[in-house]
Amino acid sequence: MADLPEEARKFIDRYIDSLEKLEVLLLLQRSPERQWTASAVASELQISFGTADRQLSKLCAQNLLDVKLGQDLFYSFSPHLPHLQEGARALARAYAQQRLAVLKRVAQRPPEAIRDFANAFHITKKDDSDG
Amino acid sequence: MNDFLWGAIAALCLGIAVRFAWFWRNTRDRLFALFGLAFTALASYWILLEALHPADEVRHWFYLLRLLAFVLILVAIVDKNLARRES
Amino acid sequence: MVEAVYILGALISLACAVLLLRSYLRTRTGLTLWSSLCFIGLAVNNIELLIDLYIIGPEVSLALLRSATALASFALLAFGLLWERA
Numbered sequence: 228m229a230d231l232p233e234e235a236r237k238f239i240d241r242y243i244d245s246l247e248k249l250e251v252l253l254l255l256q257r258s259p260e261r262q263w264t265a266s267a268v269a270s271e272l273q274i275s276f277g278t279a280d281r282q283l284s285k286l287c288a289q290n291l292l293d294v295k296l297g298q299d300l301f302y303s304f305s306p307h308l309p310h311l312q313e314g315a316r317a318l319a320r321a322y323a324q325q326r327l328a329v330l331k332r333v334a335q336r337p338p339e340a341i342r343d344f345a346n347a348f349h350i351t352k353k354d355d356s357d358g
Numbered sequence: 359m360n361d362f363l364w365g366a367i368a369a370l371c372l373g374i375a376v377r378f379a380w381f382w383r384n385t386r387d388r389l390f391a392l393f394g395l396a397f398t399a400l401a402s403y404w405i406l407l408e409a410l411h412p413a414d415e416v417r418h419w420f421y422l423l424r425l426l427a428f429v430l431i432l433v434a435i436v437d438k439n440l441a442r443r444e445s
Numbered sequence: 446m447v448e449a450v451y452i453l454g455a456l457i458s459l460a461c462a463v464l465l466l467r468s469y470l471r472t473r474t475g476l477t478l479w480s481s482l483c484f485i486g487l488a489v490n491n492i493e494l495l496i497d498l499y500i501i502g503p504e505v506s507l508a509l510l511r512s513a514t515a516l517a518s519f520a521l522l523a524f525g526l527l528w529e530r531a
Binding site: 364373374421422425428435 | 447453454460464512513515519523526
C-alpha cells in the first residue's frame with residue numbers, strides 16, 4: 228500500500244483521533260454550505276446522537292467548524308486558518324484515492340480514553356489538538 | 359485477612375502496571391511508562407510486605423517504595439507539562 | 446520526617462485526582478473518572494496511615510481499613526482500565 232501524502236498524514240495525526248471524527252468531518256466538508264445539527268449528522272451517519280454531538284463539538288474546538296446558536300446548535304465546515312483548509316483538503320483527497328490507508332492510519336491512533344487520561348495532566352488548559 | 363488483601367492489592371497493581379506499559383508501547387507517551395513504573399513500585403511494596411512481614415520499626419524503609427511511586431507520578435506530570443511548553 | 450512521605454503521597458494523589466476529575470468534567474471519558482476516584486482513595490489511604498501511626502494509640506489499628514481502602518482504590522482503576530475499549 229502506497230504511503231499517504233505527508234500533508235494528509237500530518238493532518239490525521241494532529242486532528243483526527245477516531246473514525247467517527249473522520250466521518251463527521253468529511254460529511255460536513257462535502258456540503259460546506261449546509262448547516263448541520265447533531266441529530267442530522269447522527270441520522271446521516273447512523274451513529275448515536277451523543278457521539279455526533281461530541282465529535283462536532285471537538286471539531287469546533289479544533290477550529291475546523293463554525294457553530295451558530297439557533298433553536299439548536301448548527302455546525303458548518305469552516306476551517307479558520309489556511310493550514311487547516313489545506314490539511315482538510317489533503318485529507319479529503321487522500322480519502323478519495325487511498326481510502327484504506329486513511330482508515331488504517333486513523334484506526335491505529337490510540338483510543339480516546341487513553342489520550343484523555345494523558346491529557347488530563349496538562350495543568351494549563353490549551354487547545355488539545357492532538358486529541 | 360490482611361495477607362489476602364495485600365496479595366490482592368499487589369496483583370491489581372501489577373495488572374495496572376502492565377496495562378500502562380501496554381499504553382506506553384502504543385502511544386510512546388513517557389507518562390504511561392512512568393505510571394507503569396510507579397505502579398510496579400507500589401506492587402513491590404505490598405509484595406515485600408507480604409513476603410517479609412517487617413517489624414514496625416523497620417517498616418518505614420519499605421515506605422520508600424511508596425515514596426518512589428509518588429515521585430515517579432510527580433515526575434510524569436512535570437515532564438508532561440515541560441514537554442508541552444517546548445512544543 | 447517519615448510523615449512527610451505520607452503527606453507528600455496524599456498531596457500528589459490529590460493533585461492527580463483533581464486533574465483527572467477536571468478532565469472528566471470536560472471530556473466525560475470514563476477512565477478519567479475511575480482513575481480520579483482511585484487517586485482520591487490513595488490520598489485517603491495515606492491519611493489513614495498518618496492517623497494510624499501518629500494520632501491514634503497502638504490499641505486501635507487501622508490496618509484492615511487501610512488495606513481495604515487501598516484495594517478498593519486500585520480495583521476502581523483496574524476496572525476503568527479494563528472497561529475502556531482499548
